[in-house]
Amino acid sequence: MSTHIGAQPGEIAETVLMPGDPLRAQFVAENWLSDVHQYNNVRGMLGFTGLWKGERISVQGSGMGMPSMAIYATELMRFFGVQRLIRIGSCGSMQSEIALRELILAVSASTNSAMNRSRFGGMDYAATASWNLLRKALAVVEEEGIPFHAGSILSSDTFYDDDPSQWKVWARHGVLAVEMEANQLYTLAARHGREALALLTVSDSLVQEKELSAQDRQTGFHQMVEVALEVARRAQAEASKTE
Ligand SMILES: O=P(O)(O)O[C@H]1O[C@H](CO)[C@@H](O)[C@H]1O
Numbered sequence: 001m002s003t004h005i006g007a008q009p010g011e012i013a014e015t016v017l018m019p020g021d022p023l024r025a026q027f028v029a030e031n032w033l034s035d036v037h038q039y040n041n042v043r044g045m046l047g048f049t050g051l052w053k054g055e056r057i058s059v060q061g062s063g064m065g066m067p068s069m070a071i072y073a074t075e076l077m078r079f080f081g082v083q084r085l086i087r088i089g090s091c092g093s094m095q096s097e098i099a100l101r102e103l104i105l106a107v108s109a110s111t112n113s114a115m116n117r118s119r120f121g122g123m124d125y126a127a128t129a130s131w132n133l134l135r136k137a138l139a140v141v142e143e144e145g146i147p148f149h150a151g152s153i154l155s156s157d158t159f160y161d162d163d164p165s166q167w168k169v170w171a172r173h174g175v176l177a178v179e180m181e182a183n184q185l186y187t188l189a190a191r192h193g194r195e196a197l198a199l200l201t202v203s204d205s206l207v208q209e210k211e212l213s214a215q216d217r218q219t220g221f222h223q224m225v226e227v228a229l230e231v232a233r234r235a236q237a238e239a240s241k242t243e
């Protein structure tokens with residue numbers, strides 16, 4: 001039984017887009033999917049299933065932070081058979097050449113969280129995107145001529161840090177941006193033998209100290225949503241051919 005997702009078996013597609021913000025999930029469902037059905041409203045963490053170019057796709061809010069993402073990702077995989085999870089999130093740029101609104105493909109996700117330290121008995125795990133989803137995303141952005149950055153990101157437990165320059169150690173090691181969920185999404189997908197990818201739009205710059213509005217974060221990420229839907233469509237179509 002699923003504690004936090006009130007769906008019936010079969011109501012959730014095999015591929016799920018996951019924004020942190022449940023209202024971004026609603027925005028995606030209302031603006032891109034057809035024949036939409038809302039399957040979840042438990043705790044207001046909205047989830048929808050609909051059609052995108054003939055493929056059945058779901059979009060489910062994850063909430064903010066790795067414990068919340070871990071709950072939703074686990075339930076989607078364990079109770080609803082979800083095979084592919086594509087995060088569509090916002091992030092803060094740590095590099096001067098990465099500007100507001102630009103797209104990042106998160107190849108790997110370091111973390112300051114203790115969740116994997118606990119899972120791996122103090123050892124470090126390299127949380128990595130699914131190669132299959134990553135190469136599909138790369139193909140989509142190259143075909144569409146969409147500017148992008150690909151590389152490592154940081155999944156942080158904190159949005160507000162006591163030390164305002166703490167992020168710089170990650171920046172010096174080539175980390176592109178900070179967000180709060182991908183590390184656990186990648187870890188749990190690997191644990192369940194499923195595929196995961198995080199696509200991120202830069203909502204603020206730690207370097208330039210600039211940020212988008214809350215409204216922009218909810219509704220302003222069209223390019224990322226369209227890349228994610230196309231990756232989802234291609235991955236799902238490919239999987240159903242081989243079944
Ligand atoms: O815009 P979302 O997907 O929520 O992602 C980012 O925004 C939230 C912080 O404002 C965190 O969840 C972070 O990962």
Ligand SMILES: O=c1cc[nH]c(=O)[nH]1
Nearest residue numbers: 090091092178179180
């Ligand atoms: O987690 C996040 C998301 C956006 N911007 C940040 O600085 N951190």
